[in-house]
Amino acid sequence: MSIILITGVIASLFLVIAIAEPIAERLRLPYSVILAVLGILIGGGAIFFLRTDLTDALNPVAEAILGLPIRSNVFLYVFLPTLLFQATLGMNLRRMLDDWVPILVLAVVAVVVATLGVGYALAWASGLPLAACLLIGAIVSTTDPSAVVSIFRSISAPRRLARIIEGESLLNDAAAIALFGLFMGFVMLGVPDPTLTDALGQFPKLIFGGAVTGWFAARLAVWVMAGFGRHERAQISVSVALPYLAYIGAEQIVGASGVIAVVTAGLTMNLTGPRRLSPLTWTNLNEVWNLLAHWAGALIFILAALLIPRLLEAVRPTDFALIGVVICAAVVARALILFGLLPLLTRLRLSPAVERPYRAAILWGGLRGAVTLALALAVTESLLVPIEIKRVVGILATGFTLFTLLVQGTTLRSVIGWLGLDRLSPIDEALSRQVVAVALQTVREDVSRVTENYDLTREIVRSEAKGFGERLEETVGAAEDGAEILDRDRITLGLIALAGHERDTVLVRMRERTISQRMAEQVLSDADRLIEGARSGGRNGYQRAARRSVGYGRGFQVGVALQRRLNLSGLLARMTADRFELLLSQRLILRDLGAFIDGRIRRIHGRRVADLLHELLARRVETMETALEGLRLQYPGYAEELERRFIRRTALRLEEREYTNMREDGLIGAEVYTSLMQNLNARRAATEQRPTLDIAIQRSELVRRFPLFVDLDEAALKQLGKSLKTFYVNSGKWILRKEDAAESVFFIASGAVELESAGQTWRLGGGEMFGQMAIVTKKARRAQVRAIAPSTLMVLDAERFRRLLERSPTLQQSIRASAEQRGIDPTVLIM
Structure with a gap:
């Protein structure tokens, strides 16, 4: 096949990708659904022109389309790492953690339940080996939430709903592909009925081996990128290599899950990258990955859709019944998780509540797509899988994918509207009116100033002001109608x-x-x-x-x-x-x-x-x-040190602004500006390094650091270190209350406390003490103390404290000063 022809076909596919997006927007359908339909039409058209006698002119093009090297390893090794890595790289992990329980349930538990549900239902209905049925269950259990998320983002759906589905997509593919690899091995080895012990025995290696590989690869990549300094393109190039090397290393060297490795690498890069790279580099890196993921997602969908006509060529009437079994089993399994397990976890206070409309949208939004077709293709390509099983896997996976795309995908927007998720709540409607009212008020004032500055014609100003004023009055009136809020x-x-x-x-x-x-x-x-x-x-x-x-x-x-x-x-x-x-x-x-x-x-x-x-x-x-x-x-x-660092960063920002203004005003040339900015960037790189905090605490060293013990000899310090007891208290916890027995004195090794007494408040930090006044006055405690920072305290009982007090003039002087500060007569102190 001519390289020119192949290049032309691939370039044409990019044109298809380009036109699919505006078509999807015009038809109000998911982007992936349009790509799938176009791919099916192209693949079906190629088969039609090769087999018809109408014309032979398009045969070379049809042969080039059908001869594209579309193999499962292309999807799994080229496109999938890109999609997974970008998904983890662009996620706000801190916000995902708020809903980590429902996300984990949908991404892992739901996948396992769907795999088992579909597998056992098929084994009962078809008579196929259980291993093959579980393999089909694993293939169809992976969802394609990108289509759903794009819809939610376009209709003002709640952010939390999109976030849960995005979080599901982070681990969903990983869990499904790990199960696929497990059951694929059983089918190829001819194990008809694998036991749960067999499956669970291999699963930890797939998961933990992939996680360790991905973490190590990402840490190494970040270290290399940080060493490249300001060579931004070199740093981005390393990030492009990372997911592929992590995937290949996990699959081919460790024998673990490459998907888990890529997900872990992306999470590690997400958490560590912003600390080690400059903000501009991190922003540009994300932009590059967004573009790569857009192309990879579109290509994987359209190339997978090209295969659908060929995968359905051997379909039989009885296969439609089995497709119905797969559809029913998959929907029921997902519904059990959404409407059974999640509410139960909420009642047990193990998970935040997920509202019923959200769960209904997630249920109907479980679209399948390119990954499902790619896994099915991997089965049909294997020489170790029996022919009949390959045929059934290809047909059932393709049929189920078509159902989710053409039925669920095309009706999803209507379902979301029926659930009311596309409408603003009353409070959001009120907020919208208020925002518009303020915006128009500000705009009217600005327009008035502009007309005065530019001395515009009064008739034109009056005409435009009339129309603008009517809109403003209408908006303000609507906002005032909301006064009943x-x-x-x-x-x-x-x-x-x-x-x-x-x-x-x-x-x-x-x-x-x-x-x-x-x-x-x-x-x-x-x-x-x-x-x-x-x-x-x-x-x-x-x-x-x-x-x-x-x-x-x-x-x-x-x-x-x-x-x-x-x-x-x-x-x-x-x-x-x-x-x-x-x-x-x-x-x-x-x-x-x-x-x-x-x-x-x-x-x-x-x-x-x-x-x-x-x-x-x-x-x-x-x-x-x-x-x-x-x-x-x-x-x-x-x-x-941190405050000094903040001042230096602010000064560098102001210095950069001055250089930029001088360059724009023509006061300095490009050469001088470049030289100045290189010097400034070098100083900025040094400023970005955060100072190191040393919190290691050794009791003997702490005792020596206390100014209160400066006049004690070495033997006394050693004895004191043995007598002190150490304990830790969290921020906000009360240490002493009024009327508590005066049994101990507290020395602050690290941390800070707030002391309240007689309507006054003091804050004490490291090296200071409290609780001594009640002992030296032999009265009930009048103060109460709470920690305002995580604190490590050293405690000395009253008897030992008195003996220490007798030997330490410095300690006696400190107590007298504290008494005077609190308005206590020093003559009542017993020392």
Whole structure:
């Protein structure tokens, strides 16, 4: 076959890809459905022209189409790694974690249930070997959610619904292809009825072997990319090689799942890439991968659709009944998960609730596509699979795929409309009216200024102003009609707008490089949670999301446990440093929100709502400042280093702006500008490196660091170290309450506490003590103390403390100073 002809056919396929998108938009159908239909028409047309006597002129083109090297390994080794890697690379993993239970259930449990359901139903109806039936079940259990997500994005469907389906797609293919490889091996080895033990025995190697391979490959790739410095194209080239090498290495060397390896590599790159690469490189890398994934997704669909006419050539009337069995079994299995298991997990408080309309849309949106056809093609190509099984697999997989595309795909938009997921809620409608009203008000003021500046003809101005004013009055009237909205809904609308502006501010700061991209992603996730919290729970939902943004998660507790029990401080140090930077970034963002409340929200919702939002914002700022102050007291030197780093980054941004302005004004030439920017970028690269936080704690060293023990000799220090007991307390936990027995004195090894006594509040950090006043005055405790940061405290009982006090003038002096600060007469102290 001529290379010219093959090149022409492939170029023509790109033209088909180009026209499919506008056709899909015009017909309001999923893009993948249009690609599949066009592929079927092209494949069927090629077969028709080869077999008809009408004309021979198109025979070379038809032969070139049918002779394309479309093999299963092309799909699995060329296209699939691209799609999987881009999907994981572009996901907001922090937001996915909010719904990790339903995502994992749909991506893994639903796949297993569908495989078993379809397999046993087919074995009962067809008489085929159970291994072959389970193989068919694995093939048809993988969904193609890209079509559904594209519809949801085009009709203002809830973000959470699209996020759950995207999360399902992340692991769905991995689980299905792993099961496919398992049962394919049984069929080729001639094992008719594999046991569950046989299957589960091989599954861990497929999963964990692939995960380790992908993690190692991604870590190595990120290390190489970071070493390439500012060679952006070299870094992107390494990222392009990563998924293919991970897939091949897992499949051919380790004998594990290549799909799992690619997914793990993408997740690792997603989590570590923004820290090691510059924001511009990371953005461009994602743009390249978006384009590659678009082409790969379209090509895999249209090439797979070309095979459909050939796969259905040997269809028999009895096969239609088996296709019906597959359809019913697959739908029932998915329905059992969505309407049986997920509600049960919600009642057991193991999963967040997924609303019934969402579950119905997910059920009908389980479209199958190119991956299903590619797996079926792999079976038909195998020489070790019996001919009859190859025929049945090809027909059933193709028939089921056609049903999902041509029936479910074409009616999905109508189903979504029937469920009401394409309509804005009343509160969103109100928000839309309010936004339009404010926008038009601002535009009218700006237009008025423009007409004055340019001295436009008054008749034209009056004419345009009349039409514009009518639209503004109509919109404002509609907004005023919404005055019947309850006050709590107005507050909710204001909170949603405030969180939306917070998100926009984060994006601006990220572009300015005032905050790092890695921190920006986390702050953006927090802003998204604020929006969704306000939508679902109003003021309470917003406040819960705000508290979560400054709270300590389970990962932090794991880090603490590793540091305390195994003396492994790396995870805790990294998470503490992240928290430092996150709080500094949040402080920067929150300080810009007050002006937005006064400038925008007050005009829409009135003074009462604005004042309430100011109050909520003030509480957030106070909580954030408390958390930040706790860390400052715990690690004062590190806080100073981070603030210096922020100042340096801000100065570099302003310096870059000045150079750009001078270049645009013609004050400096291109050569000078390039030289200045190279120098600035070198300094910026050094600034991006975050200082290292050392949190390793040794009790003997801590005792020596305390200023209170400076006058003790070596023997006394050693004895004191043995007497002290160490314990850890989380942020927000109470350590002492009023009227508690005065039995111990507490020394802060690391962390920070807040002490309240007689209506006054003090904050104490590392190297300070508390609880001593009740002992030296022999009175009940008048103070209560709580941790404002994760703190490590050393405790000394009252008797040993008195003996220590007798020997330490420094300690005596410290207690007298503390008494004077709290207004206690030093003469009542018993020392």
